[in-house]
Amino acid sequence: MPETDRRPASNLPPLSLHIPEPRYRPGDTPDFGDIVVPAVDATPRPSEATKPDAMRELCYGLVRVLDFDGQAKGQWDPKLSPERLRTMLRYMMLVRAFDDRMFRAQRQGKTSFYMKCTGEEATSVASTMALDRGDMCFPSYRQQGILIARDYPLIQMMNQIYSNRGDHLLGRQLPIMYSAPKHGFFSVSGNLATQYPQAAGWAMASASKGDSRIATVWCGEGSSAEGDFHSALTFATVYNAPVIFNVVNNQWAISSFSGFAGGERTTFAARAVGYGIAGLRVDGNDPLAVYAATQWAADRARTNSGPTLIEHFTYRSEGHSTSDDPSAYRPADEASAWPFGDPIARLRQHLETLGEWDGERHEAQRAELENLVKTTQKQSEKLGILGHGMHQPFETMFQDVFEDMPWHLKEQCAQMLAEQEAKFGPDWKPE
């Protein structure tokens, strides 16, 4: 189309399309100096029954408890006992030890895939610890901390990651897509944010039954762009559902920075404003702030005061998954420039400041947990690693599509068993 046909007669400059671009790319020196870090006691703690429109500023502030010298301060301090703080530290350290070991196992070719949550441990561990044991968690794929904080057996996680003979999901799911109903952990989907309306529905069901349990759900800032996110917040506000929505804003969705989910314009906590639900923006690398915010939201939900959206402001220190290479799209040292430090280091510092922990105990615990993971890994590997993948009887492929197997699946199963016999002979058994 000729230029003259396209432009109306006007002295306005031509329209321009904005394509978001992160400030730093590989080779750049990252500087997060422009991120506003409010003082620890700058954010007041409203009552759990506060109307959402009377606490909007919390969507734009930052709930903090730990200062950078390891002191807990301000109205949000949950005042946990040293014992409880040590338990929290232990869970976070166990998550990290587990992640490191399983990442390595993938690199050693023992499984197809793994996802670490390095730097984000507080957003699931501290959050879960602030819930009741019966509360239902609808995780995304980076919330292994929920299972660890609820003492789910490590070997079950590893068996799932290896899709081995011990995998109770029968090798059907990609590694880390756990399911643990007895631990209040919903089956991980892999499709993004689909768990959001499901959590709202679970919470609605709990409320309609006069139950006392609430639901919590996690997604990343990237998948907050999904329609399911909007569906969930709409249903939650319409029915005042007892649900906590967590958005883990770790700045990166694979290679897309938070600007591609709207992060250049406002905070993710501010999404709550439009729905008329409570929103909190929290330092996601401060385990005590995460705990305090979750406790606030849980109390609110449990007293029929409504849902809460919590944005955990954090940073994804490692790649998206074992299939990702973050050095291709962001500076290698960006994580170390992150102004909020590391959640494990910060809780350790706090405990040391209190005189309740020291370097020797820390190192001893790290060694103990690494050893625990390693020993468990050996037990799990006795049940097999992914390898060729054929660890389950082939007919399990056709089970659980429906409660009862219809004729067409029975026919297809018979066909597959004939293929198995043709390939492996009549005596073959899964290894």
Added chain:
Amino acid sequence: MMSADTMTATKTMNMIEAINSAMDVMLERDSNVVVMGEDVGFFGGVFRATAGLQKKHGKTRVFDTPINECGIIGVAVGMGAYGLRPVPEIQFADYIYPGLDQLVSEAARLRYRSAADFICPMTVRTPFGGGIFGGQTHSQSPESIMTHICGVKTVIPSNPYDAKGLLIAAIEDNDPVVFLEPKRIYNGPFSGYYDRPVEPWSKHAASAVPEGHYRIELGKAATVREGEALTVLAYGTMVHVVKTIVEELKVDAEIIDLRTLLPLDIDAIEASVKKTGRCLVIHEATRTSGFGAELAALVQERCFYHLEAPVERVTGFDTPYPHSLEWAYFPGPVRIATALTKILKD
């Protein structure tokens, strides 16, 4: 077919009343059943299928929802995980697409991916099909999209008696069921002649519906008419249309009402086609990759040496459902008669 407690009083019902009665019975029997959807609460649904249910069973059992099909189905998945037995309504099948990811990737796969840790005992009710001048967004027949999903059952009733028994069986089923209601025949069976008066259900035997609980097992077809000349595989509205035409043309057709598309009653199909040697497949949905393609493939796989003519398909055209040209689109008397002539000539 009827279970022991079905011998209650019967009442003359149209399809809407029968569907309403099924939900009423299930809300009464099982405190975990909830009915929800756009306009289904106080108002009772745009087709009146839930009329009176909120008043009788309360607002937490029967309620309106936001206009958000992704949310309706997604929330129902979560309710099912909690232990409820949700019966969401999608106001028109044409609106189900925003909820399709929750149906395909979540509801249908939850049992499988969690090795039965979690299940989805949900029944999605939705009116479908044309013949009411609904235009392209109130007339579609998406059944083959549903049957292509592994993990979902697809049910289509063709009369009040079946509608109630099948809906009760669907609600009691522990897997997700898409229950497609042929809206053209809500108030009376349809002859296929748009220019003739509509006959009410009260003149049809299948309008005698027990007031209590009874089930019609999913996966079982019904023989609507026995015959020797050919087998017609039909469901929903087209059962009545094709029956009118074969009787007018005095064709000795055997008409099988499939009732459940998945799981399919393959035994009934196979037995009939082997007996007649000819098979006509009919549906209102678009032709290409329609459910008729699956039926034709199954028939030739299983009955090839019994066939005396190619399997014939009578379907809607591969266009959006037009508004004003609705009756030119609809697979009506002329299209059916042409196909019958072709399949019977050898």
